[in-house]
Amino acid sequence: MSTNLPFSVVRGQRVYLRHPRKADAEEFNRLVIASRSFLHPWVTPASTPEAYARYLQGSRRESVCAFLVCRIDDRRIVGVCTLSHILRGNLQQAFLGYWVGAAFARRGYMTEALNLALRYAFGSLRLHRIEANVQPENVSSKALLVRAGFRLEGFSPRYLKVVGRWRDHERWAICREDWASLRRSQIFRAF
Secondary structure, three states: OOOOOOOEEEEOOOEEEEOOOHHHHHHHHHHHHHOHHHHOOOOOOOOOHHHHHHHHHHHOOOOOEEEEEEEOOOOOEEEEEEEEEEEOOOOOEEEEEEEEOHHHOOOOHHHHHHHHHHHHHHOOOOOOEEEEEEOOOOHHHHHHHHHHOOEEEEEEEEEEEEOOEEEEEEEEEEEHHHHHHHHHHHHHHOO
16 A cells, blocks of 8 residues: 555654544544454443534544544544643643554553554654543553653542543653653664
8 A cells, every 4th residue: 555644744654643633523433333342341431422522523623633533544544642731831742542443452552542642742842741641440541652752750549530430540641851861761662
């Protein structure tokens, strides 16, 4: 398949990140519906045309940078990475949210996608800190954050309402300097 990836924002080895579009609604909704039991109770993404329209509208706010994670070989949507509540001034931070479709889990796509999202956040957006909040029972999500270099910062009881219930979350974060140091050490280990 052609290496020309229209709408691509950040490209990796196997996946690329691009902003969602109206034309993505059907594929996006099919992925969510097929992954509903896999994603429950961690996240409830848009699964109807109306919900996708609201997601798309929210993704266009100035304080949001939403990405679809797409495979390079067939351009299929495999998941989502979103930087939200982007704060400037003295904070220069954002919150990271992400999910992967059930058929694409445990293949390394999200590890690559998170690294691409961090590269964009710390490079293009010039942010200083990225925070991700994860339910303590979501072992796979926490392992993903560890692979990306995040550190556990704390615990927030009844922090976020998910699937109709206030749920506890662990607070994970990474700062630009830690990410840059980690990248340098990975480059040196490659030689």
